[in-house]
Amino acid sequence: MRGVFVTGTDTGVGKTAVAAGIAWLLRKNGIDVAAMKPFATGSKPFSKKFKSEDTAILAEATNAIETDEELNPVFFRVPASPLMAAQILNKSPPDVHGALFQLKKLGIKHQFVVVEGIGGLMVPLTEREFVADFVRLVDLPVVIVTHPRLGTLNHTLLTVRVCREFGLDILGIVVNMMPKKPSAVEKNVPRVLQRLAGVPVLAVLPEMKNKPDYKEIGRLLEKTSVAEKVLA
Ligand SMILES: Nc1ncnc2c1ncn2[C@@H]1O[C@H](COP(=O)(O)OP(=O)(O)OP(=O)(O)O)[C@@H](O)[C@H]1O
Ligand SMILES: [Mg+2]
Numbered sequence: 633m634r635g636v637f638v639t640g641t642d643t644g645v646g647k648t649a650v651a652a653g654i655a656w657l658l659r660k661n662g663i664d665v666a667a668m669k670p671f672a673t674g675s676k677p678f679s680k681k682f683k684s685e686d687t688a689i690l691a692e693a694t695n696a697i698e699t700d701e702e703l704n705p706v707f708f709r710v711p712a713s714p715l716m717a718a719q720i721l722n723k724s725p726p727d728v729h730g731a732l733f734q735l736k737k738l739g740i741k742h743q744f745v746v747v748e749g750i751g752g753l754m755v756p757l758t759e760r761e762f763v764a765d766f767v768r769l770v771d772l773p774v775v776i777v778t779h780p781r782l783g784t785l786n787h788t789l790l791t792v793r794v795c796r797e798f799g800l801d802i803l804g805i806v807v808n809m810m811p812k813k814p815s816a817v818e819k820n821v822p823r824v825l826q827r828l829a830g831v832p833v834l835a836v837l838p839e840m841k842n843k844p845d846y847k848e849i850g851r852l853l854e855k856t857s858v859a860e861k862v863l864a
Contacts (some may be wrong), residue, residue, distance in 0.1 A: 633739030636803060636862050637767050639749040640777040641787035646808035646837070648686045650777045651748040652693035653849030657859045658744055659694060660850065666703075666742040667694045670731040670766070671750045671757060673708045673717045683707040686748060693846040694746075698738070705734045715756035725758040732769050744863075747772065752787075753794045764798040773803040775834065775862075780810050780821040785828065792829045803861065804834035806853075811839050834858050 638651040648669075655667040672684035682688035687704040690696070696703060706726040708717035718725045739745050749755075753764040767774060774795055778788045788805065795802050807822045822833045835856040837849065853859070 633736060633745065633770075633772070634743065635739060635745035635747060635772045636775055637747045637749060637770060637772045638775045638777060639753055639763065639767070639791070641752055641779075641784065641791050643751045645777045645779050646806075647748050647777050648689050649844050649846065649849050650775065650806050650808060650837075650853075651746050652689050652846035653853050654775070654858060654862060655690065655746040656693045656846045657850040657853050658746075658862070660854075661859055663863075664743040665694050665746060666696065666698070666738045666744075667691070667746040667748070668735055668738055669704045669748045669750075670735060671706045671714050671726055671763075672704050673711055673714060673750070675711050676709065677707075689846065690746070690748065693850075702734060702738070705731045713751065713755045713757075715758055728757055728761050728766055728769070732766070735770060745772075753791055753798070753800075764794055764800065767800050768798050773801040775803050776805045776831075777808055778805055778825070779808055780814065780818040782817075784821060785824065788825055789829055792831055802831050804832040805829065806834050806858075807836045809839040810836050832861075834861055 638647050640647040655665045658665045667690035669686045677683040678685040682700050684704050710717035710720050714726045749763050755763045776791050778784055822836050826833045835853055
């Protein structure tokens, strides 16, 4: 299976924006791409068709014909980690191997899969398994989405360490939401991260006024040859 796993240093850093942007860009380059959100949680279902808004965005970016269950096999109606959401709802924790099976099915049907994680790598799925364990099973290289704000060196370097501890292959880092007028510190974040993490910064994306659309993100990623790097 060919693909990429998009994780983040935290929730809300731009995983969906980057995952949908990469998927859209690859499709534009003629590649048959599927995008998946194996685990999602939220306070209420997003729409009649998609329980998670992330799945809806990923499905739109890839023009998907699959069902919500195929693209997002696990959804809990509590905005929390899958383990905690399941516990609060008195449900069993997610079936990690079931989600892996769905992902492999997509990987057989399509040339490339873009997979969005949930939160960060140490989000618990079950009492024994973290997102990082799932990535290990999936065996896809990781793109780490981060931001340039205060605290980011710590969160990004921790994420890189966890990748190494779990034996995950890191493709690179995307620094998202760089302010139009960055402070001297924010400006230096990509360079310092690349040096201290020993991992390439694939792209630095600007903070946009409005909710970014995946085509806009995809076009910006195109300028930094992200498609080539993801496909290499
Ligand atoms: N470069 C950007 N500039 C401005 N807003 C952005 C940018 N990237 C993402 N956003 C917005 O920030 C919010 C969080 O982004 P996104 O949903 O992609 O994060 P996420 O990491 O996928 O979050 P989650 O953990 O909920 O899956 C969204 O409203 C998104 O539209
Ligand atoms: Mg998301």
